[in-house]
Amino acid sequence: MFGSWIFTGVMVVTVVFQVIIVEFLGTLASTVPLSWQMWLFCVLIGAVSMPIAVALKFIPVERENPKHHDGYEALPSGPDQV
Numbered sequence: 001m002f003g004s005w006i007f008t009g010v011m012v013v014t015v016v017f018q019v020i021i022v023e024f025l026g027t028l029a030s031t032v033p034l035s036w037q038m039w040l041f042c043v044l045i046g047a048v049s050m051p052i053a054v055a056l057k058f059i060p061v062e063r064e065n066p067k068h069h070d071g072y073e074a075l076p077s078g079p080d081q082v
Contacts, residue, residue, distance in 0.1 A: 022034060
C-alpha cells in the first residue's frame, strides 16, 4: 500500500484537506472544529472499518446464474457462437 508514492501522496493530501475543511472552513462547509478526542475517535472508526472490510471480502458468494452488473444476462460469445 505504501510502495506507491502516488497513492501515499494522494492519501496525505486527502487527510490534510479533511483537516483544513473541518477545522478552518466551518461556515463555508457547515462544520465545527473537533477536539483531539473526536479526531482520535474518527481515526479509530476508520481504522476498524478497514479490517472489517477485508474480512467481509473473504465471505464466499455463490451465484447460480451469473448476470451482468445491470441485471441482464451477458450475450453469448465465443467461436462456437459465430
